[in-house]
Amino acid sequence: MIFIGLLSIFLGWRIWKKEQITLIHDYHYARVSEKDKKTYTEKMGKACIIGIGCILMGIITFISRVRYGVICLVIFLIWGLIMMYLAQKKYNGGVV
Template sequence: MFDLLLMSVMGLLCLIVGLLIWKRDKITLIHSYHYTNVTKENQKAYTEKMGKALIVMSIGMFLTGIVNYITNTAYGWLCFAIFFVAGLMLILKAQKNIMVDCSNFQQKNILNQ
């Protein structure tokens, strides 16, 4: 029962933060180190990708609590691992795309000078 409660609360918190980042463009909920190079033009796409990644992770947390409560097996933690890795891959992809866009932007500015 504790697993269900804990994972549900953690999943809910992650879901709320993900929705705030995605729908309300609350980029400040992400550590400033990760968005210092994000231009205003890329901010909407960046927050959308990061928010969706957190939502994927929160789904994994919910499923972990539910599966562990119902089955008392390790399958719940398998769900957690799969969804956590999927969310992490989405975050890394968003970071990579933004860094590529920023480096192209900086190269264009250097060439125009």
């Protein structure tokens, strides 16, 4: 889980800071205007905070063997998906 979390954070950083919109599937940004691409990549990159939940889950589960790690994962997963949905709706006109 820690590796998956680090990969998610790395990809989010590349999308956000390097504005690599091509890391997102092309139909997700097909209707994003040129002037909104910077803001869109910023929001989509920040939405990759899902990786933080994966890392916390891996660490907490390794240390304590209790289900608190799953709770962290679910919280960050829902938070990240909501952020992605809102960015898609605003800049691409919808999820599909």
